[in-house]
Each structure stands twice: as structure tokens, then as C-alpha cells.
Amino acid sequence: MHWTPEHAQPLNQWPEQHLDVSSTTPSPAHKLELPPGGRQRCHYAWAHDDISALTASNLLKRYAEKYSGVLDSPYERPSLGGYGDTAFLNGAKGEPEPWPGPDPPYPLASLHEGLPGTKSGGGGGSGGLGGSPVLAGNLSEPLYAGNACGGPSAAPEYAAGYGGGYLAPGYCRKAADEGAEGRYRKYVYEPAKAPAVDNASYPAADNGECRGNGFRTKPPGAAEEASGKYGGGVPLKVLGSPVYGPQVEPFEKFPERAPASVPHGGFAVPPVEPSKGVDQGTLELVTSKMVDCGPPVQWADVAGQGALKAALEEELVWPLLRPPVYPGSPRPPRTVLLFGPRGAGKALLGRCLATQLGATLLRVRGASLAAPGASEGARLLQAAFAAARCRPPAVLLISELDALLPARDDGAAGALQAPLLACLDSGCGARADGVLVVGTTSRPAALDEATRRRFALRFYVALPDSPARGQILQRALAQQGCALNDRELAALVQGTQGFSGGELGQLCQQAAAGAGLPGLQRPLSYKDLEAALAKVGPRASPKELDSFVEWDKMYGSGH
Ligand SMILES: Nc1ncnc2c1ncn2[C@@H]1O[C@H](COP(=O)(O)OP(=O)(O)OP(=O)(O)O)[C@@H](O)[C@H]1O
Ligand SMILES: [Mg+2]
Incomplete structure (x- = not known):
């Protein structure tokens, strides 16, 4: 097997630099002929000269795997220019060479322009792989130094390498939009006019x-208070907590309408x-x-x-x-x-x-x-x-x-x-x-x-599923002046699997009764709830639940 390092040396020197990679001993002539300015590059060439065919093939395989994450990333992929493609393609580390011939047909602007930490990252912004701020020099731990979503501080979240941890800027923006608008965005419409006070629709x-819907009785702003029961009034640690699984989308509040x-x-x-x-x-x-x-x-x-x-x-x-x-x-x-x-x-x-x-x-x-x-x-x-x-x-x-x-x-x-x-x-x-x-x-x-x-x-x-149980419990407990810490709440949510909303309410009432509240001037504790769990349980059997599904x-x- 022959390897011709035409990218490592000018073409006119190619006959002398012809290397046989199956040879394990470098020719001294090669060392002598090294031009002084090309030291690093020649070093690189010699390194390849000193390996067996098997090693070369393993190396190829290894780097192919390493870079496949870059090339096969499901997200918007950087143009090679973003990674100092010229240096990469010329087989040199850390010393980019201009792309031979005319200007590249596609603009090679760095994909990471605008990514915090990219240009100023430790690597000096070099376009080469070895000096890239984006890809760490140690190829065994590819790591993005920054990301478009969170900046450098959020980098560890995206440190999973090229396989999918990296979010291209466009992707992040989309996710942010979705997060802000939610799936019910499409249902939002203009608030209707306020109903006439003497609306003939309500005679009897x-x-x-x-x-019958409380609209007349509630003071102005009460709707907002009510809507905030799960969103504003009660701290919603559960909502964002990974303990309870995926975050529940906040359901939008709709304005009152005028029939x-x-x-x-x-x-x-x-x-x-x-x-x-x-x-x-x-x-x-x-x-x-x-x-x-x-x-x-x-x-x-x-x-x-x-x-x-x-x-x-x-x-x-x-x-x-x-x-x-x-x-x-x-x-x-x-x-x-x-x-x-x-x-x-x-x-x-x-x-x-x-x-x-x-x-x-x-x-x-x-x-x-x-x-x-x-x-x-x-x-x-x-x-x-x-x-x-x-x-x-x-x-x-x-x-x-x-x-x-x-x-x-x-x-x-x-x-x-x-x-x-x-x-x-x-x-x-x-x-x-x-x-x-x-x-x-x-x-x-x-x-x-x-x-x-x-x-x-x-x-x-x-x-209710786990996040919903967490919300119901938090609300019910807050009414009793009880605030569990995250771990206790997670344990309670776990322990109330199969409970309905009504049963969760009963559980809290039972805990209060067991603790002698409200006479006792202390907030409910996790122990009170644990004791109540022994008395209140889910009523619906798995068989019944199956029959509903059927x-x-x-x-x-x-x-
Ligand atoms: N998803 C929920 N979110 C908040 N509270 C809930 C939820 N589900 C049930 N509850 C509370 O549980 C209690 C019982 O709920 P509700 O009366 O609506 O149940 P139901 O399905 O009509 O029961 P039943 O079949 O016995 O009539 C109510 O206080 C209700 O507020
Ligand atoms: Mg009912």
C-alpha cells in the first residue's frame, strides 16, 4: 500500500517524498531533505511514515468515526470552512493553508460566528482543528466551547460532542419560540368585548x-388570580423539576368572552x-x-x-x-x-x-x-x-x-x-x-x-400523571400552609401513583386531621402525609383503569 502525501509537500517534490507506509523505518534521506519552514508539517508526514498498514488503517477508521459526528450531525451542519477546512484537508495540524485555486464557490463564513465563546475560546480562533476553539485539541473529548442558546456558561449542557449535543443557532431559536408560544398559541384570539350588564341572555x-360561572360575583382581576393558581400564586418547583418528568406546558388563560x-x-x-x-x-x-x-x-x-x-x-x-x-x-x-x-x-x-x-x-x-x-x-x-x-x-x-x-x-x-x-x-x-x-x-x-x-x-x-399530581398536591398543601422540600414532594408524588385528584385532596385532609390541625399551630409535615398515606389509597384498580382505556x-x- 502506498501513500502519496501530495498535500504535505509541494507537488514538484513529490517523487522524493514518496513514502511507503508499510515500511516501519523512516529513510534518513527524508529527514535531511526537510525544508526548515516545513518542520511541523514534515513531522506529521514522518509520523505517518513510521506506521504499519494496519495502524494506518486503524487510524483512518478511528478518525473517520471521530469526524462522522461532525459530518452526520442531524442539526444544521457547519460548512467545512467553520472548522478550518483548508488545514484539515491538507493534512496539517494547526497551520491552515489557503485553498488552492480560485475563491471557494461557497462562502466559508464560520458557522459559529455569533456563538458566544467561539472566537474568544481557548484556541485562539484558529481555523485548524488543533487550534479550534470549537473542537478541543484533544480529539478524544470533542467539546463545543459555547452554544447559541446559553453562551459559555451553558456549554457543559452541550458537551456531548458532535453526536447530537450541539444545537445550531436556528434550532435554538425555534425551540425558544416554541417554548414561548406553546402549542396552544394558535388558539389565542382577541379578547371579546365585555358582556353587557343587562344582557337579555340571562333573564330568569x-x-x-x-x-353560574362566577363572572358577576368576582371582583375585577379575580380571573387572573384564579388562573394563577398553578402558574403564579403557588411556587411551581414541580413543573420545572426533572423529578416529575417532562415539564407540563402551561395552559394558556383565555380571556372572558362575550356570548x-x-x-x-x-x-x-x-x-x-x-x-x-x-x-x-x-x-x-x-x-x-x-x-x-x-x-x-x-x-x-x-x-x-x-x-x-x-x-x-x-x-x-x-x-x-x-x-x-x-x-x-x-x-x-x-x-x-x-x-x-x-x-x-x-x-x-x-x-x-x-x-x-x-x-x-x-x-x-x-x-x-x-x-x-x-x-x-x-x-x-x-x-x-x-x-x-x-x-x-x-x-x-x-x-x-x-x-x-x-x-x-x-x-x-x-x-x-x-x-x-x-x-x-x-x-x-x-x-x-x-x-x-x-x-x-x-x-x-x-x-x-x-x-x-x-x-x-x-x-x-x-x-393525573406525576407532574399533575405534583401540582395538585402543592396546591392543596399550600392551602394548609405546608411547604415540602423538593425531595419530600418527589417522594409523595411517587407514593401517590394511581391517586385521583379527589383522593389527593383527601390525603391532605387526612394528614391535617391526623395531625390535629387546624387546632395545632404548626404546618403539616411530610411525616403527617406519610401517616395519612397508610389510610388513604387509590380506589380505582388497574383492571378498572384498563376497562376505561378499552x-x-x-x-x-x-x-
Ligand atoms: N386535574 C385536576 N386538577 C386540579 N384539581 C383536580 C383535578 N382532578 C381532580 N381535582 C380535584 O379533585 C376533586 C374531585 O374532582 P371532580 O369532582 O371534578 O371529580 P369527578 O371526576 O367529577 O369525580 P366523580 O366521578 O366522583 O364525580 C375536586 O376538588 C377537584 O378540584
Ligand atoms: Mg363529579
């Missing part, structure tokens, strides 16, 4: 104090007369009992559930608030079923939907409708729908929907299915544009096909 029993500005077909329509058969007394009674005057619930108040919240936003809230106006466009859904384990946050999401829609929230429990008997239950159910129709836009939240269905053993309950279906047909029909029915159940299998079909959308509300696969709308 609308005394201006409670619309009155929504075109017909949307969620703001004039109130309709109550149906015949529902007397005014019952209607008023039902309304006063059912209207939920709780505080508004923002998306950020629901920990985790990012994909579900996005789906609800996209498939329900937006179409209702901004229905398509072209002829023949589909009518936005008026019914949604939320199913999942007990305490997973179904009702919370129902309340959140009402807030987002700027709607009156009416709540009714299936079990309480079924309790007084079939005929009374049917009357109450009809009254609930009538009350919702009287106060558009309205969200009618029917929890424990399964209690109305025949799968339940108690006789009266099943008898409410027919009225339920009739109400769903009329209450959410074409003439009831301003009502959204949110049904929730922890027994979706109890729903027969007829009932299932009445719910245009069916979403699985899963148990049902979701078969009948769910997916998210």
Missing part, C-alpha cells in the same frame, strides 16, 4: 350576582320559553338549587390533562363560540360525555367549560334525580333542561349519569332513561342552541348505545 333569576357577539348558531341565542309541562314554581326552585355560583375555573386550574383540554377547546369551545357560518356547515356539538375514574376531575372540567364559554352552569347529580322516584325524577330532569334553556348560554352538568340508566339495580333509576333521552333530544336540539349538556360517569359501560349516541363527543378523563378505544372521541 339573573339577579346580577351570579350567572352576545356570537352569531346565531353559536352559543348566544335569545332565551326560549320554558317547555309546557314545567311549571314556573318548579323551574325557579330547580334553578335556584342547580345554578352553580362557584368561582370560575380556568384551564390552568385543571392540572395536567393537556391533550384533553386541547381537544375540548378545539372541538367544543371554539366551535360553540365561533360556529362556522357557511351554509351547510355542521352544527357544533351540544353534548359531551366525560368518563373516567372517580375524582379524576370530570366535574372540574365541566365547570371549566362553562367558564370558557361564559355560560351559566347548572349542576345536577344523577343519583339525586333518581332518589325521589321515577316520576318526580323525570319532572326534575325536565325542569333542569328547561332552566338551562331559559338561561342561554348554559352548561348543564349531569354527573353520575349512569345512575339514570337501567343497568343500575334500583328500579326507579332505569325509568329515567326515557326522559333523559327525550330531554337530550329536545334540550340539545336545533331549537336549543344555547345549551351544552356535559354528562359525566365513572361507569361508562353502563351506557347503552342509545344513550351513548346522544353524546356527540366522549372523552376519557384519566388519572371503552375509550371503542367509543371514545380520542384526544
Whole structure:
């Protein structure tokens, strides 16, 4: 095997410099003929002269591997000029030679211009590999001295070498943009006008104090406070902590909207007369009992559930608030079923939907409708729908929907299915544009096909994942004046796997009760929570959870 170092020596000296790399003994003649100025370069040539073919091949292999990271990097790759390509290609270390011939066809501006630390890094900014500030001279530890994202101080994060630790400037900018805007950026729109105080949309029993979504009752700025429950008010160490896995994207807060500005077909329509058969007394009674005057619930108040919240936003809230106006466009859904384990946050999401829609929230429990008997239950159910129709836009939240269905053993309950279906047909029909029915159940299998079909959308509300549990716990504990350190919180999050949001709340209450709080004037400690863990546990079994997933696969709308 012959090697011709034509790059190491001028072409006219090539015959004398012809080397046989299979030879292990350098010719003394070669040393004598070295030009004084070419010492370093010739040294380099001699080094190659003094190796076997096997060594040469190993060396080639080794350097090929070393540089493959540079050449095959998935990110924007530097032009060779960025690495002192001329020196590299000429086989010399640290002494770049001009590229022979005319100017290179492509500008060889350094890719690392603008990378902090690049030009001033220890290597003097030489373009050669050996002196490169970018690639350390020790080739066994390739290391970027700086990066476009974090500057020199962040360099260790990108010290993984060329295989992927390096982020090109464009990549960083994109990541930063995404981080700032988030995946829900596209949903942001202009704040709607504030609702008129005497909006005719809220006639019945609308005394201006409670619309069921808390908008009238809250002082200015309360929405911001509420939205900051997980984002501002409580320190969110958990969010950014690698202990709990990937960071939860903060869900954007949406401005309050004015239903009155929504075109017909949307969620703001004039109130309709109550149906015949529902007397005014019952209607008023039902309304006063059912209207939920709780505080508004923002998306950020629901920990985790990012994909579900996005789906609800996209498939329900937006179409209702901004229905398509072209002829023949589909009518936005008026019914949604939320199913999942007990305490997973179904009702919370129902309340959140009402807030987002700027709607009156009416709540009714299936079990309480079924309790007084079939005929009374049917009357109450009809009254609930009538009350919702009287106060558009309205969200009618029917929890424990399964209690109305025949799968339940108690006789009266099943008898409410027919009225339920009739109400769903009329209450959410074409003439009831301003009502959204949110049904929730922890027994979706109890729903027969007829009932299932009445719910245009069916979403699985899963148990909170680790980051979401961390948020719920932090919030609940903060209310009790308890601040765990990071390690304790991580251990608690780990120990509450399979807990629902409701069960996490119970755990904190149990810890407080066990510690004798609030009488005891000390904050809750981790030990109190550990003791409570022995008493409060997750209720949903893995088998049950599997059945939710299966049902979701078969009948769910997916998210
Ligand atoms: N993701 C969550 N973020 C914040 N709080 C939550 C979350 N999930 C549940 N909670 C809290 O847990 C409690 C129970 O939630 P909720 O009543 O919404 O559960 P549910 O699914 O309707 O339960 P059930 O099936 O028993 O009716 C509430 O106090 C709620 O605020
Ligand atoms: Mg509930």
C-alpha cells in the first residue's frame, strides 16, 4: 500500500517524498531533505511514515468515526470552512493553508460566528482543528466551547460532542419560540368585548350576582388570580423539576368572552320559553338549587390533562363560540360525555367549560334525580333542561349519569332513561342552541348505545400523571400552609401513583386531621402525609383503569 502525501509537500517534490507506509523505518534521506519552514508539517508526514498498514488503517477508521459526528450531525451542519477546512484537508495540524485555486464557490463564513465563546475560546480562533476553539485539541473529548442558546456558561449542557449535543443557532431559536408560544398559541384570539350588564341572555333569576360561572360575583382581576393558581400564586418547583418528568406546558388563560357577539348558531341565542309541562314554581326552585355560583375555573386550574383540554377547546369551545357560518356547515356539538375514574376531575372540567364559554352552569347529580322516584325524577330532569334553556348560554352538568340508566339495580333509576333521552333530544336540539349538556360517569359501560349516541363527543378523563399530581398536591398543601422540600414532594408524588385528584385532596385532609390541625399551630409535615398515606389509597384498580382505556378505544372521541 502506498501513500502519496501530495498535500504535505509541494507537488514538484513529490517523487522524493514518496513514502511507503508499510515500511516501519523512516529513510534518513527524508529527514535531511526537510525544508526548515516545513518542520511541523514534515513531522506529521514522518509520523505517518513510521506506521504499519494496519495502524494506518486503524487510524483512518478511528478518525473517520471521530469526524462522522461532525459530518452526520442531524442539526444544521457547519460548512467545512467553520472548522478550518483548508488545514484539515491538507493534512496539517494547526497551520491552515489557503485553498488552492480560485475563491471557494461557497462562502466559508464560520458557522459559529455569533456563538458566544467561539472566537474568544481557548484556541485562539484558529481555523485548524488543533487550534479550534470549537473542537478541543484533544480529539478524544470533542467539546463545543459555547452554544447559541446559553453562551459559555451553558456549554457543559452541550458537551456531548458532535453526536447530537450541539444545537445550531436556528434550532435554538425555534425551540425558544416554541417554548414561548406553546402549542396552544394558535388558539389565542382577541379578547371579546365585555358582556353587557343587562344582557337579555340571562333573564330568569339573573339577579346580577351570579350567572353560574362566577363572572358577576368576582371582583375585577379575580380571573387572573384564579388562573394563577398553578402558574403564579403557588411556587411551581414541580413543573420545572426533572423529578416529575417532562415539564407540563402551561395552559394558556383565555380571556372572558362575550356570548352576545356570537352569531346565531353559536352559543348566544335569545332565551326560549320554558317547555309546557314545567311549571314556573318548579323551574325557579330547580334553578335556584342547580345554578352553580362557584368561582370560575380556568384551564390552568385543571392540572395536567393537556391533550384533553386541547381537544375540548378545539372541538367544543371554539366551535360553540365561533360556529362556522357557511351554509351547510355542521352544527357544533351540544353534548359531551366525560368518563373516567372517580375524582379524576370530570366535574372540574365541566365547570371549566362553562367558564370558557361564559355560560351559566347548572349542576345536577344523577343519583339525586333518581332518589325521589321515577316520576318526580323525570319532572326534575325536565325542569333542569328547561332552566338551562331559559338561561342561554348554559352548561348543564349531569354527573353520575349512569345512575339514570337501567343497568343500575334500583328500579326507579332505569325509568329515567326515557326522559333523559327525550330531554337530550329536545334540550340539545336545533331549537336549543344555547345549551351544552356535559354528562359525566365513572361507569361508562353502563351506557347503552342509545344513550351513548346522544353524546356527540366522549372523552376519557384519566388519572393525573406525576407532574399533575405534583401540582395538585402543592396546591392543596399550600392551602394548609405546608411547604415540602423538593425531595419530600418527589417522594409523595411517587407514593401517590394511581391517586385521583379527589383522593389527593383527601390525603391532605387526612394528614391535617391526623395531625390535629387546624387546632395545632404548626404546618403539616411530610411525616403527617406519610401517616395519612397508610389510610388513604387509590380506589380505582388497574383492571378498572384498563376497562376505561378499552371503552375509550371503542367509543371514545380520542384526544
Ligand atoms: N386535574 C385536576 N386538577 C386540579 N384539581 C383536580 C383535578 N382532578 C381532580 N381535582 C380535584 O379533585 C376533586 C374531585 O374532582 P371532580 O369532582 O371534578 O371529580 P369527578 O371526576 O367529577 O369525580 P366523580 O366521578 O366522583 O364525580 C375536586 O376538588 C377537584 O378540584
Ligand atoms: Mg363529579
